[in-house]
Amino acid sequence: MTKRSGHDLDYPDIDEYDEQIRPQVEALIAGERRMLSARQAAGNQADEEVCECRDGMFPGKSTTRRGFMAGAAAAAAAPIAAHAAAPPGAMEFDVPADPTKVQGRLTNDDGGYGSRSQFENEVRWRFPTATKESSWTMTPLESGHGVITPSGLHFERHHGGIPTINPANHSLIIHGMVGKPKKYTMADIMRFPSVSRFHFIECSGNGLTEVKQSTLKTVQGTHGLTSTSEWTGVALSTLLREVGVQDGAAWVLAEGADAAVMTRSVPLDKAWGDAMVAYAQNGEALRPEQGYPLRLFLPGFEGNTHIKWLRRLEISDKPFMTREETSKYTDVVKGGKARQFSFTMEAKSVITFPSGEMKLPGPGYYEISGLAWSGRGRVAKVEVSTDGGKTWSLASLQGPIEPICHTRFRFPWVWDGNPAMIQSRCTDETGYSQPTNAQLNEARGPNGHPKFGYIYHWNGIQTWGIAADGTVTNANQYT
Numbered sequence: 001m002t003k004r005s006g007h008d009l010d011y012p013d014i015d016e017y018d019e020q021i022r023p024q025v026e027a028l029i030a031g032e033r034r035m036l037s038a039r040q041a042a043g044n045q046a047d048e049e050v051c052e053c054r055d056g057m058f059p060g061k062s063t064t065r066r067g068f069m070a071g072a073a074a075a076a077a078a079p080i081a082a083h084a085a086a087p088p089g090a091m092e093f094d095v096p097a098d099p100t101k102v103q104g105r106l107t108n109d110d111g112g113y114g115s116r117s118q119f120e121n122e123v124r125w126r127f128p129t130a131t132k133e134s135s136w137t138m139t140p141l142e143s144g145h146g147v148i149t150p151s152g153l154h155f156e157r158h159h160g161g162i163p164t165i166n167p168a169n170h171s172l173i174i175h176g177m178v179g180k181p182k183k184y185t186m187a188d189i190m191r192f193p194s195v196s197r198f199h200f201i202e203c204s205g206n207g208l209t210e211v212k213q214s215t216l217k218t219v220q221g222t223h224g225l226t227s228t229s230e231w232t233g234v235a236l237s238t239l240l241r242e243v244g245v246q247d248g249a250a251w252v253l254a255e256g257a258d259a260a261v262m263t264r265s266v267p268l269d270k271a272w273g274d275a276m277v278a279y280a281q282n283g284e285a286l287r288p289e290q291g292y293p294l295r296l297f298l299p300g301f302e303g304n305t306h307i308k309w310l311r312r313l314e315i316s317d318k319p320f321m322t323r324e325e326t327s328k329y330t331d332v333v334k335g336g337k338a339r340q341f342s343f344t345m346e347a348k349s350v351i352t353f354p355s356g357e358m359k360l361p362g363p364g365y366y367e368i369s370g371l372a373w374s375g376r377g378r379v380a381k382v383e384v385s386t387d388g389g390k391t392w393s394l395a396s397l398q399g400p401i402e403p404i405c406h407t408r409f410r411f412p413w414v415w416d417g418n419p420a421m422i423q424s425r426c427t428d429e430t431g432y433s434q435p436t437n438a439q440l441n442e443a444r445g446p447n448g449h450p451k452f453g454y455i456y457h458w459n460g461i462q463t464w465g466i467a468a469d470g471t472v473t474n475a476n477q478y479t
Helices: 022-043 065-076 186-190 219-223 236-243 268-272 437-444
Strands: 135-138 156-158 171-176 182-185 195-202 226-235 251-256 263-267 276-281 295-297 310-316 348-353 364-373 379-385 396-398 407-415 420-428 463-466 472-474
Touching: 022 219, 171 236, 182 186, 182 236, 186 276, 195 276, 219 348, 226 236, 226 364, 236 268, 236 276, 251 268, 263 268, 348 379, 348 420, 364 379, 364 420, 379 396, 379 407, 407 420
Parallel strands: 171 310
Antiparallel strands: 135 156, 171 182, 195 226, 226 276, 251 263, 251 310, 276 295, 348 364, 364 407, 379 420, 396 407, 420 463, 463 472
């Protein structure tokens, strides 16, 4: 296998992937390739003569003065209104030479709901499936600050498009093995005592391209199916007490109101524990792509179980064996068998700076930074290696450190200019430590079945290689 580094957009041969997985890997490569091509086109406008000290360090952002002024000149030539030239979520405005010499924009002239700066351009990129109804988008983790993901950058996964639902007409039915089946309107649900918690969600397919070999180039591509928000709603246990769960009940079927009528079986113990029905995210109502007006939230469980546009909960004594927990979302292991109902997302971490497609301008001091998380509870420690896992040092954890939540870690590093391989390793409060890719493949067997390899719940240690010229590439290890 050969792969050239840098920005030539070459990708490795993926013939080793199973025939059922290969189309997904090919599509993810195509999606990332388009994103990087767009970034390169934007970056070509930058001036590399004036100050190269940070240019190229962050893909897609021009940090030179002329590059910035080119963007400012383009903005100055535009009317004070949103148009195609502005990044998504922004409006393009005239940029004065000296903002102290002119009045600024009028208060509340944006209609009452703000927008981000026209100089910020982070976006999700879409997995290029045949249809946009069944697809997903990736969070730009490399651009994040702290641990909260802006609602507009939270990753998405849809199976039948994004439904448009009037909350006045939406309801949640709870029935089955209960004493009093009930139908709740949104107004009913909003009257119950609320809870708010910070938690991550992660798709169990996050990192599927990296199971066998280094494939995608950026951390958005390798790890972008996870995000953290503040979620607000009603504890599901509150609703279960209302309906009176019968003896012998053990499972809950959760059903969504999308075109796919997404359904998953959930253990009743989880429903009685920390599960909630959420109606708000980051201080406002859920966004439609995140389940507006109501979604199930199961802290630490794989994202597919967090049923969006929640409309029905059926209590039973057995799981319902839906499509999403039989032919999908199971873990094939050695011998061709599959683990079913492997809900929990295990301890994981990734360095977001520096990461793939960035370039360090030269030797000197850098702060290595990244995210760690675990579906089992709090992050207890994160270790960082700069020599490919030969030695490890403790990183500092940035508070607050919440259970089942992204945790930011930081590690001071003086790069001597020689090639380096940087990694992070997370250990959670239960003592579980993030494994290497080799350990995962040994335990599960990447070819456990003639047609299906495992693609879910990959939490192997990610390696970024730093070349002598500062170029950062995906350099995962498998032995």
